[in-house]
Amino acid sequence: MDGNVSARWKTVWITGASTGIGRELSLQLARGGVRVAASARSREKLEALAAEHANITAVPLDVTIAADAAAAHARISAELGPIDLAVLNAGVWDQMGADNYDAAQAMRTMAVNYGGAANALAPLLTDMRARRSGHIAIVASVAGYRGLPKSIGYAPSKAALISLAEVLRLDAAPQGITVSLINPGFVDTPMTAVNKFPMPFMITAEDAAARILRGLERQKFEIVFPWSLALPLKILRALPYPAWFALARRLSGKM
Numbered sequence: 469m470d471g472n473v474s475a476r477w478k479t480v481w482i483t484g485a486s487t488g489i490g491r492e493l494s495l496q497l498a499r500g501g502v503r504v505a506a507s508a509r510s511r512e513k514l515e516a517l518a519a520e521h522a523n524i525t526a527v528p529l530d531v532t533i534a535a536d537a538a539a540a541h542a543r544i545s546a547e548l549g550p551i552d553l554a555v556l557n558a559g560v561w562d563q564m565g566a567d568n569y570d571a572a573q574a575m576r577t578m579a580v581n582y583g584g585a586a587n588a589l590a591p592l593l594t595d596m597r598a599r600r601s602g603h604i605a606i607v608a609s610v611a612g613y614r615g616l617p618k619s620i621g622y623a624p625s626k627a628a629l630i631s632l633a634e635v636l637r638l639d640a641a642p643q644g645i646t647v648s649l650i651n652p653g654f655v656d657t658p659m660t661a662v663n664k665f666p667m668p669f670m671i672t673a674e675d676a677a678a679r680i681l682r683g684l685e686r687q688k689f690e691i692v693f694p695w696s697l698a699l700p701l702k703i704l705r706a707l708p709y710p711a712w713f714a715l716a717r718r719l720s721g722k723m
């Protein structure tokens with residue numbers, strides 16, 4: 469992929485770029501000749517990333533703050549040029565179930581995962597609608613397909629993002645905006661490093677970023693991987709509720 473990505477995009481904005489998938493996406497795009505605006509809260513990590521490649525600019529922000537997202541969008545457009553592709557990737561994961569439910573924590577997860585995308589969307593849509601061009605990619609998860617055990621904060625936030633991308637695909641396409649939905653399975657990043665449960669078919673962040681860029685290059689709507697995990701989950705998604713709940717209860721015994 470490196471070296472082949474520059475044709476479609478000149479300027480790309482990536483949120484959640486300080487670690488994991490977003491960091492790898494930034495590096496692979498930068499090596500392909502694309503100007504990358506890398507955003508997250510950790511200024512030092514972003515500056516270290518920017519030091520790795522001249523095409524990367526650190527643009528720190530907290531995605532839960534709408535004014536931060538608007539200011540970042542304005543700065544990137546002014547300094548790097550119009551944003552051709554935005555990958556709304558910032559996210560947090562917490563293992564929580566009905567037994568240790570904490571409403572404030574669930575709301576924090578929703579504020580980052582869903583609210584972060586919603587905040588970035590506001591300036592992006594205004595700008596891309598005016599230009600009648602641009603590509604918005606939303607990073608959700610296969611965990612948003614169905615309610616999952618011990619994911620009482622995370623799964624609803626990812627289900628909301630899947631719905632958001634579907635709505636956007638319908639509403640924004642007629643205005644010249646391309647929309648993609650990225651649904652990764654397990655990826656080896658700081659996010660999953662805390663998990664004690666089995667994570668089948670886990671792939672590296674490098675591999676995940678390459679798969680995402682291939683899908684975005686082809687302007688696919690859903691970019692989902694790896695298929696060894698995604699296919700069974702897609703089939704399970706279509707199961708009637710009684711069958712799904714019976715299976716999910718068995719799974720939850722293993723978590």
Ligand SMILES: NC(=O)c1ccc[n+]([C@@H]2O[C@H](COP(=O)([O-])OP(=O)(O)OC[C@H]3O[C@@H](n4cnc5c(N)ncnc54)[C@H](OP(=O)(O)O)[C@@H]3O)[C@@H](O)[C@H]2O)c1
Binds near residue numbers: 485513530531559607
């Ligand atoms: N890893 C997986 O198995 C997996 C599977 C499916 C989906 N995903 C999704 O993929 C995305 C990237 O995850 P990852 O695995 O690469 O995890 P990660 O390494 O933990 O990266 C998460 C990124 O989000 C940023 N972030 C968190 N809160 C933020 C905030 N309030 N404002 C701005 N940035 C914020 C973090 O940076 P700061 O802390 O510096 O702000 C970090 O750069 C997430 O949306 C995640 O849900 C991951």
